[in-house]
Amino acid sequence: MNVEETVDTNVTKTKSRKKRKLWLKIIGGIVGALVLFMGIVFVVNAISNGIEKKNIESYGQYVKVDGKNMNVSIQGSGEQTIVLLPGQGTPSPVLDFKLLIDELTSEYKVVAIEPFGYGLSDKTDKERTTENIVSEIHEAVQQLGLDRYILMGHSITGLYGVSYVNNYPDEVTAFVGIDSSVPNQPGMDVKLPLKSMRFLQTSGMMRLFKKLGGDSYESLAYDEHTKEQMNLISNQVSVNPTLVNELKHLGSNFKNAENSSYPPELPVLLFVQSNNEHNPKWLPLHEEQAKQSAQGKMIPMEGSHYLHHTKFKEIAEEFKTYMKQIHP
Incomplete structure (x- = not known):
């Protein structure tokens, strides 16, 4: 070189x-x-x-369940009682149901329950199996002295509700589902990125994404103060360890209930999203569920999964009509 x-x-x-x-x-x-x-x-x-x-402003009252505080709200003074349960992950069930509750309290006593990990209730380390969740909710109901009531709920309540009504058939007089889950619905065995979800929450990225995505309550009929409170609570409780544990058990909870059904003698009213793009069998699944009840009825509605956010008046009126038909 x-x-x-x-x-x-x-x-x-x-x-x-x-x-x-x-x-x-x-x-x-x-x-x-x-x-x-x-x-x-x-x-x-x-x-x-x-x-x-x-x-964050307190609302409702606490009842002791398994040594912890579970928040419940009691509104209205009708002769019949509705026990109202949330969909999975709803940050503040009592406030989330406010529009619907306001339509029901003229004729019914409405007891909205916030399970552990939701709203103002305590968190818990107990595994979020259907058995534990149902047992805790029932303990809250017992603490309130309720022995006969209508069980109404959104989304995942359709799964927990099947177990609930079969465990306590002498207490539940009817089941009302708001786009409620069906035990044999497909796609519930998917693995969720639970660690990533927790990281997004604890790192603050979840708050940032919410901020960039805009206020999900903005276009809804809630008053401004309620919207503000729901956002404050959402930032506090979203993806907390109790809710993450519930998601961890989601697949097994569905698997264990896939052959379950409501008792045939139980009146069942189902409000169902008519335009579910992710599950074309959504309506047929609920139709079949309603047929299994001697007094079953399914009412399709256009809207999002959270039908009670926009169809609260229609849900209340249809529910009242249905109850008068089965108990003339």
């Missing part, structure tokens, strides 16, 4: 080292910026949680 070739080789090596150092600086800068960004998001979330927690 002559002198000229040696010089060229050294120059090439020098340029390569400079490029490598430049790329390392760029990558280091990006990583540093991401770490700084995540740190800021984490700190902002922690500070916001502390401030917001003080601004």
